Amino acid sequence: MRAQRAGRQLHGGRLTYAVLTVFTAGSLFPLIWTAVAASRTNTRLAQTPPPLWFGGNLFRNLKIAWTDANMGTALLNTTIVAGCVAAGTVFFSTLAGFAFAKLRFRFKNLLLTLVISTMMVPPQLSVVPLYMMVAKLSWTDQLQAVILPTLVSAFGVFFMRQYLVGALPTELIEAARVDGASSWRVVWHIVFPVARPAMAVLGMLTFVMAWNDFFWPVIALTQNGSPTVQVALTGLGRGYIPDQSVIMAGALLGTLPLLIAFVVFGRQIVGGIMQGAVKG
Amino acid sequence: MASDTTAAVPSPTPGQESTAPGRADADERRSRRYRRDTRWSPYAFIAPFFVFFAVFGLFPLLYTGWASLHQVELTAPNDMTWVGLRNFSRLLSDDFFWNALRNTFTIGLLSTVPQLLIALGVAHLLNYKLRGSMFFRVAVLTPYATSVAAATLVFVLLFGRDYGMINWALGLVGFGHVDWQNGTWTSQLAVSTIVVWRWTGYNALIYLAAMQAVPADLYESAALDGASRWQQFRHVTIPSLRPTILFTAVVSTIGATQLFGEPLLFNGAAGATGGSDHQFQTLGLYLYEQGWVNLHLGRASAIAWAMFLILLLIGAVNWLVSRKLRKGMTS
Numbered sequence: 001m002r003a004q005r006a007g008r009q010l011h012g013g014r015l016t017y018a019v020l021t022v023f024t025a026g027s028l029f030p031l032i033w034t035a036v037a038a039s040r041t042n043t044r045l046a047q048t049p050p051p052l053w054f055g056g057n058l059f060r061n062l063k064i065a066w067t068d069a070n071m072g073t074a075l076l077n078t079t080i081v082a083g084c085v086a087a088g089t090v091f092f093s094t095l096a097g098f099a100f101a102k103l104r105f106r107f108k109n110l111l112l113t114l115v116i117s118t119m120m121v122p123p124q125l126s127v128v129p130l131y132m133m134v135a136k137l138s139w140t141d142q143l144q145a146v147i148l149p150t151l152v153s154a155f156g157v158f159f160m161r162q163y164l165v166g167a168l169p170t171e172l173i174e175a176a177r178v179d180g181a182s183s184w185r186v187v188w189h190i191v192f193p194v195a196r197p198a199m200a201v202l203g204m205l206t207f208v209m210a211w212n213d214f215f216w217p218v219i220a221l222t223q224n225g226s227p228t229v230q231v232a233l234t235g236l237g238r239g240y241i242p243d244q245s246v247i248m249a250g251a252l253l254g255t256l257p258l259l260i261a262f263v264v265f266g267r268q269i270v271g272g273i274m275q276g277a278v279k280g
Numbered sequence: 281m282a283s284d285t286t287a288a289v290p291s292p293t294p295g296q297e298s299t300a301p302g303r304a305d306a307d308e309r310r311s312r313r314y315r316r317d318t319r320w321s322p323y324a325f326i327a328p329f330f331v332f333f334a335v336f337g338l339f340p341l342l343y344t345g346w347a348s349l350h351q352v353e354l355t356a357p358n359d360m361t362w363v364g365l366r367n368f369s370r371l372l373s374d375d376f377f378w379n380a381l382r383n384t385f386t387i388g389l390l391s392t393v394p395q396l397l398i399a400l401g402v403a404h405l406l407n408y409k410l411r412g413s414m415f416f417r418v419a420v421l422t423p424y425a426t427s428v429a430a431a432t433l434v435f436v437l438l439f440g441r442d443y444g445m446i447n448w449a450l451g452l453v454g455f456g457h458v459d460w461q462n463g464t465w466t467s468q469l470a471v472s473t474i475v476v477w478r479w480t481g482y483n484a485l486i487y488l489a490a491m492q493a494v495p496a497d498l499y500e501s502a503a504l505d506g507a508s509r510w511q512q513f514r515h516v517t518i519p520s521l522r523p524t525i526l527f528t529a530v531v532s533t534i535g536a537t538q539l540f541g542e543p544l545l546f547n548g549a550a551g552a553t554g555g556s557d558h559q560f561q562t563l564g565l566y567l568y569e570q571g572w573v574n575l576h577l578g579r580a581s582a583i584a585w586a587m588f589l590i591l592l593l594i595g596a597v598n599w600l601v602s603r604k605l606r607k608g609m610t611s
Contacts, residue, residue, distance in 0.1 A: 028419055030431065031426065050443060124588075
C-alpha cells in the first residue's frame with residue numbers, strides 16, 4: 001500500500017493513457033500526414049477537405065523527387081557526411097574523454113572547463129569567416145566543407161568522460177601499465193571495448209544531429225552542386241518544384257532513413273538521451 | 281605512436297638473454313619511454329579536439345569580431361575596408377534589426393514556455409508504471425528525428441490559408457479562415473508551433489530521466505504526511521527537478537536566439553525576409569539576409585556579435601536568477 005502511494009510506483013490510470021495517446025498522436029500525425037500528402041496529387045491537395053487517407057500517387061511523386069529534385073544524390077551525400085561526422089566525433093571524443101576521466105596531466109580541470117564552455121558559442125558567430133575560409137580553399141559545394149567543422153564535439157567529450165569515469169576501472173589500466181603496455185595499447189585493448197555501449201549511443205545521437213544539420217550546410221552547399229538532404233529540401237520549399245505532393249515526397253525521403261533507425265534503435269536512442277540528461 | 285606499441289612488447293625477451301649491464305640499459309630505456317608516454321599521451325588524446333576547435337571555432341569567432349569592424353562584401357571577401365564601429369552604430373538605428381530582435385524574443389517566448397510546461401506534464405505521465413512505456417517514449421521522441429526542413433515544409437501545408445488542415449478543422453468548429461503566413465501574431469504562433477512540436481518530446485525525456493533519479497523515500501514520507509499526488513508533484517518533484525529545469529531553459533533559450541530554418545522555410549517564396557512584411561524574421565535570418573542576400577559580410581558579422589552579446593546578457597540574468605532561487609531555498 002505504501003509503495004503504491006509512493007509517486008513513481010503508481011500505475012497510470014485511464015486518464016494517463018488517454019492524455020499520452022493524444023500527445024503521441026500529435027507527435028506522429030505530421031509524419032504520417034507527410035506520407036498521405038506524398039501519395040496524392042497537387043490538385044487534390046488544393047481542395048477542401050484535405051485528404052486524410054493515402055492515395056495512389058506515392059511512387060510517381062517519389063520518382064520525381066528522386067530525379068528532378070536531386071534527392072538521390074542528396075541522400076548519398078548526407079549519408080557520407082553524417083557517417084564521417086559520427087565516426088570522427090566518436091573516435092576523438094573517446095580519446096579525449098578517456099584522458100579527462102582517467103589520466104593525470106597538468107591543467108586538466110582548466111582544459112575540461114574550456115571544452116565545456118565552447119558549447120556556449122553559437123554557430124552564427126563563426127559562419128562568416130568559415131564561409132570566407134571555405135571560399136578561399138575552393139571548398140564551396142564540397143562535402144569536406146560541412147564535415148570538417150563538425151568533426152569534434154564538446155558534448156561528445158563530456159559524454160564519454162562521464163561514462164568512462166564510472167565504467168572503466170582504474171585498476172585495469174594500472175595492471176596493463178605494469179605489464180608494460182603503452183597508452184595507445186591501453187586505449188585500443190581496454191578503453192575502446194569498455195566504452196563500446198557509450199560509443200554506440202554517442203554515434204547514433206551524432207548521426208541524427210549531423211543528418212538534420214541545417215544552418216551551415218545551407219550556406220556552404222547549393223542545390224545544384226552536392227547538396228545534403230536539408231539543402232535539397234530547402235530548394236524544394238523555395239518553389240524549385242511547385243508541386244506540393246512532390247515536396248512532401250521529398251520530405252518523406254529525407255526523414256525516412258532516420259525514422260527506420262528510430263524503429264530499430266529507438267530504445268537505445270531514448271536510453272542515450274536520458275543517460276546524457278542525468279549526467280549532464 | 282603505433283611504433284611505440286610494437287617496440288615495447290618484444291623488448292623484455294632479448295633483454296633477458298643479454299648480460300646484466302645490457303638489461304639495465306634496456307630497462308632504463310624502457311622506463312624513459314614509459315615516462316615520456318604517460319607524460320605526453322594525455323595531451324595527444326585531447327589535442328584533436330583543441331586543434332579542430334581552434335581552426336573551426338575559435339579563429340572564426342575572433343575573425344568575426346575583426347570583420348564586424350570592416351566593410352566587406354561577399355563578392356570580394358578579401359577586400360576589407362576599416363570602418364570602426366559603423367556597422368554596430370548602424371544596427372542601432374536599423375528598424376529591421378529591432379524588428380528581428382523583437383520577433384526573436386516573442387517567438388522564443390511562444391515556443392520555449394509551452395514547450396517546457398507541456399514536457400513537464402508529459403514526463404510526469406510517462407513516470408507512471410505504463411503498459412507499452414517504451415512505445416510512448418520512442419513515439420514522443422520521433423519529431424526530434426525530423427529535420428527542420430522536413431518539419432517546416434509539412435507545417436506550411438497544414439497551416440495553409442485556403443486548403444490547410446488546421447483552418448479546415450477550425451472551420452468545423454465555427455472559426456473563420458486564419459491567414460497564418462501574413463498576420464504578425466498568427467505567423468509567429470505558427471512558427472513557434474513547429475519548434476514546440478519538434479522539441480517537446482525531447483525535453484520530456486530529459487525531465488523523465490531526472491524524475492527517475494528522485495529518491496522514492498521522498499515520495500513515501502510525503503505520502504505518509506498525507507500529501508496528495510498534486511502536492512507531491514509540486515513539493516517533491518518540481519524542487520528536485522529545479523537544476524534540470526534550469527538547464528533545459530538555458531538550452532532552449534540558446535536555441536531560440538538562433539532560430540533560423542523554421543522562419544526561412546515558413547514562407548519559401550519570401551526567402552530570407554521572414555514574411556512579406558518581415559513579420560517573422562528572426563535575428564538568425566536577418567544575419568543570413570544581410571550576408572548572403574545583400575552580400576554585406578561586415579554587417580552580418582556585427583549582427584553575429586550582437587547575438588552573442590544578447591546571449592551573454594541572458595546568461596548573466598539566468599545566473600542571477602538561479603542564485604536568488606538557491607538563496608530562497610536555503611533561507
